[in-house]
Amino acid sequence: MTPNDRRPNARPAPPTSAGAQPTDATTEISTGGTMTLDADTTSTGRVVKRSNPVKPDLDSRTSLPLPRPARRRSPVDRWSGVVWVAPALVMYAVFVLYPLGQSVQFSFYDWDGIGQATPAGLDNWKAIFTEPELFGSVVHAFILVLFYTVLPVSTGLVAASLIRELRVGTFNTAARVVLFVPQVLPPVAAGIAWTWMFSTEGLVNQSLRAVGLESFTRAWLGDFTFALPAVGIIGFWLSLGFCTVLLLSGIGKIDPSLYEAARLDGAGRIGEFFAVTLPGLRQEIAVCATITTIAALASFDVVQIATQGGPGYQTMVPGVEIYRLTFLEQRVGQASALAVFLAALVLLVIWPIQRIGRHE
Amino acid sequence: MRTRNARSRRGRRPVRRIALPTILAALLASCAAPGTQGPPPEAPAAVSTSIGDAPVTLEVLVSTPDVPLYEELGSAFQAEHPHVTVEVTGEDFNNLTTNVPRLISGTDVPDLVRLASFGNLVKDHLLTDLDPYAEAYGWTEWPQSQFASTRVADDGRQRGTGHLYGAGPGFGLTGVYYNKELAAQIGMTDPPATLGDFERSLEEAKSAGLLPIMVNGKDGGLAYPLQNLQMNYAGSTQVVQDWNYNEPGADIDTSALVEAATTLQRWGAEGYLPEDVNSIDQTQAPARFAEGEGVFFPSGNWQAPALQETGHGEIGFFLFPPEEAGDPFTAMTAAGVLAIPAKSSQPDVAAAFLNFVQTDAGARQSTLDLLGLPPAGPADAPMPDAEPGSLVAATVESFQTLLESDGLVDFMSNSTASMHANTLIPQTQLLVAGKTSPSEFSAALQEDYENDTE
Numbered sequence: 001m002t003p004n005d006r007r008p009n010a011r012p013a014p015p016t017s018a019g020a021q022p023t024d025a026t027t028e029i030s031t032g033g034t035m036t037l038d039a040d041t042t043s044t045g046r047v048v049k050r051s052n053p054v055k056p057d058l059d060s061r062t063s064l065p066l067p068r069p070a071r072r073r074s075p076v077d078r079w080s081g082v083v084w085v086a087p088a089l090v091m092y093a094v095f096v097l098y099p100l101g102q103s104v105q106f107s108f109y110d111w112d113g114i115g116q117a118t119p120a121g122l123d124n125w126k127a128i129f130t131e132p133e134l135f136g137s138v139v140h141a142f143i144l145v146l147f148y149t150v151l152p153v154s155t156g157l158v159a160a161s162l163i164r165e166l167r168v169g170t171f172n173t174a175a176r177v178v179l180f181v182p183q184v185l186p187p188v189a190a191g192i193a194w195t196w197m198f199s200t201e202g203l204v205n206q207s208l209r210a211v212g213l214e215s216f217t218r219a220w221l222g223d224f225t226f227a228l229p230a231v232g233i234i235g236f237w238l239s240l241g242f243c244t245v246l247l248l249s250g251i252g253k254i255d256p257s258l259y260e261a262a263r264l265d266g267a268g269r270i271g272e273f274f275a276v277t278l279p280g281l282r283q284e285i286a287v288c289a290t291i292t293t294i295a296a297l298a299s300f301d302v303v304q305i306a307t308q309g310g311p312g313y314q315t316m317v318p319g320v321e322i323y324r325l326t327f328l329e330q331r332v333g334q335a336s337a338l339a340v341f342l343a344a345l346v347l348l349v350i351w352p353i354q355r356i357g358r359h360e
Numbered sequence: 361m362r363t364r365n366a367r368s369r370r371g372r373r374p375v376r377r378i379a380l381p382t383i384l385a386a387l388l389a390s391c392a393a394p395g396t397q398g399p400p401p402e403a404p405a406a407v408s409t410s411i412g413d414a415p416v417t418l419e420v421l422v423s424t425p426d427v428p429l430y431e432e433l434g435s436a437f438q439a440e441h442p443h444v445t446v447e448v449t450g451e452d453f454n455n456l457t458t459n460v461p462r463l464i465s466g467t468d469v470p471d472l473v474r475l476a477s478f479g480n481l482v483k484d485h486l487l488t489d490l491d492p493y494a495e496a497y498g499w500t501e502w503p504q505s506q507f508a509s510t511r512v513a514d515d516g517r518q519r520g521t522g523h524l525y526g527a528g529p530g531f532g533l534t535g536v537y538y539n540k541e542l543a544a545q546i547g548m549t550d551p552p553a554t555l556g557d558f559e560r561s562l563e564e565a566k567s568a569g570l571l572p573i574m575v576n577g578k579d580g581g582l583a584y585p586l587q588n589l590q591m592n593y594a595g596s597t598q599v600v601q602d603w604n605y606n607e608p609g610a611d612i613d614t615s616a617l618v619e620a621a622t623t624l625q626r627w628g629a630e631g632y633l634p635e636d637v638n639s640i641d642q643t644q645a646p647a648r649f650a651e652g653e654g655v656f657f658p659s660g661n662w663q664a665p666a667l668q669e670t671g672h673g674e675i676g677f678f679l680f681p682p683e684e685a686g687d688p689f690t691a692m693t694a695a696g697v698l699a700i701p702a703k704s705s706q707p708d709v710a711a712a713f714l715n716f717v718q719t720d721a722g723a724r725q726s727t728l729d730l731l732g733l734p735p736a737g738p739a740d741a742p743m744p745d746a747e748p749g750s751l752v753a754a755t756v757e758s759f760q761t762l763l764e765s766d767g768l769v770d771f772m773s774n775s776t777a778s779m780h781a782n783t784l785i786p787q788t789q790l791l792v793a794g795k796t797s798p799s800e801f802s803a804a805l806q807e808d809y810e811n812d813t814e
Contacts, residue, residue: 102394105394111394112461112479112483112484114462115484198639199644200639218635218636219638219639219640222578222638222639222640222789223638223639224793224795308578308781309786310785310789311577311578311789311793312789312790312793312796324781328777328781329777330461330479330777332394
């Protein structure tokens with residue numbers, strides 16, 4: 001019995017020895033006997049990989065190269081590829097690289113966006129670290145990562161595992177739709193709706209009053225302690241649907257026989273989650289984490305709508321700060337420096353996430 | 361996994377070979393200093409008060425709530441000059457404020473644009489100098505204090521001096537609205553004559569279980585009582601006026617401001633302000649006040665037409681009381697400024713329209729009726745009618761009192777482009793929440809001001 005045959009949309013097995021391999025994998029699991037709570041990620045990871053019909057292709061390439069025609073190419077051949085990508089490359093250069101270069105350049109000038117620019121040396125860059133308001137905004141962005149990334153991914157994992165167990169039908173669909181709806185709404189609309197919910201007479205305070213927690217009511221977005229977490233909750237609400245749906249589709253791709261095997265080995269739900277679901281979702285988790293981390297660090301819309309950085313400087317984030325520097329203060333140089341810094345920071349943060357996402 | 365497999369290893373090297381030079385080329389390509397180079401545009405040709413009779417279109421760009429007024433003014437102007445078509449476009453006020461520099465430096469430029477502050481517009485030569493028009497239309501014969509805030513020196517920073525760059529149909533004015541019914545409950549029949557009286561009323565309102573002051577702390581409403589208190593304690597408006605107009609060496613970090621901050625903070629601590637003050641914005645505050653929340657509401661005359669409707673005649677208006685009875689009243693004011701962009705194709709028609717809205721009786725009446733803003737204009741021009749005893753009439757009366765006592769001062773919010781959003785809003789929020797001390801508050805205002813104006 002090969003598990004692939006039972007999958008509704010199993011890919012056709014590659015012509016090499018792949019046909020035999022999944023059987024091996026299955027055997028390995030069922031005879032392994034170590035598929036319990038403490039099954040280590042590496043061995044499980046490999047099991048998952050083996051059962052993947054694409055895997056043999058990878059193996060074959062690293063070990064024995066397939067015969068390829070025209071391995072050595074003439075220079076004309078080599079550059080003909082460039083001609084094909086040239087239109088895209090030109091667009092990329094004009095709309096991505098050139099503006100990027102300009103931003104870097106502007107960051108060394110003192111410029112109002114219209115008049116004459118004067119060179120500013122490294123002043124704009126120094127200001128990011130010396131002006132508490134600018135640096136504080138970067139710190140807030142990292143706090144938002146907790147709400148935009150860590151919470152939605154972990155909650156999404158739990159939600160996706162639970163939905164997986166639901167029988168396919170109305171309730172399952174309803175659960176998916178409910179969780180995905182926030183993803184359909186524009187963040188600005190969500191920001192406005194949540195501003196009402198968080199207001200003094202809003203739903204949040206009404207609910208607290210209804211259950212007798214009158215003393216906990218407050219103007220959430222105007223409260224110095226709770227404004228940033230409140231903004232974070234809006235972000236959590238926005239990210240959760242995306243993460244759940246992505247993780248659900250990831251779970252759908254995990255071989256059901258792995259769950260079956262884990263169950264046979266006596267793994268409970270929790271054991272199953274750590275031994276099969278979690279390792280199987282490694283890539284989806286990385287994608288979720290990457291996208292939501294970017295959303296957190298580069299957040300603008302929700303903050304601009306809900307708090308405009310207030311109260312005080314409590315919810316100021318780099319996105320809003322860049323907008324204000326550019327359009328309100330007309331300090332294009334300073335804004336560019338912060339923007340380039342933010343871009344570099346985002347790359348620096350998502351780089352390790354990408355590494356984790358790749359298999360070992 | 362799959363994505364990685366799909367990516368061909370062979371493709372990588374040439375990509376790397378191309379990518380680096382491309383990035384370098386992009387960086388090199390943008391090497392010239394950004395911004396305009398070369399000499400400023402030449403002074404405009406001779407101005408004329410004649411607008412000819414060839415058909416022209418006058419494009420007016422204002423903030424959305426002002427659109428009905430300008431459409432009204434536009435059709436009145438068209439009635440007199442049938443060959444002119446006035447086209448009014450509305451933009452959200454904040455969008456307009458942030459986009460004006462780009463809007464009027466482009467190619468398709470409106471002929472009149474509503475401004476909030478001058479920013480770098482004068483320095484960048486984007487506005488038309490109105491002095492020749494002021495001369496031609498005789499605005500120079502009018503009381504000149506109405507034009508002080510729209511005069512900008514050649515350095516583009518200092519106001520109150522230099523050339524005229526804006527004029528408008530009417531003037532904003534701050535004061536305090538009060539709920540007559542609630543005031544009667546605490547035994548207040550007449551508006552307070554002194555600051556001491558006012559503070560006693562606040563105390564009485566608090567002990568009567570009422571909210572003393574409704575104010576929008578989320579978007580800067582706290583700056584009004586702050587500035588009024590500052591001017592009271594300073595005993596003069598000179599310091600704040602110099603500061604607003606960016607006089608060289610102006611310094612607001614004075615004992616008067618520290619004292620004003622102390623009072624405002626005390627009001628917060630004693631519960632005179634709403635508990636959620638920092639999350640109330642300028643649409644919620646008047647709505648909640650009209651529903652009977654709060655005895656007092658410090659705000660401006662632009663709220664009068666709406667409060668007159670929603671308050672059912674239960675709302676009154678008075679000027680912020682002075683320190684001692686008989687001292688002159690002070691209030692903040694700002695013109696609803698319209699400017700003519702330097703690139704306007706119809707500067708003569710635009711100037712004629714500006715002259716019309718300031719002098720035509722019907723236009724002046726519309727300005728008051730639709731926006732609640734009293735017009736200024738010539739000294740002998742009759743003030744338009746407001747329904748006697750109405751809220752709007754009360755604000756117009758206050759405006760005339762102030763014109764006589766010379767107590768009109770610009771808003772601290774208008775001192776620099778970012779003073780309002782980046783300093784006054786967050787700092788007053790910190791202040792009333794007790795997160796900063798009055799002296800730190802005062803120092804922070806001056807420090808940000810110096811950063812902005814350097």
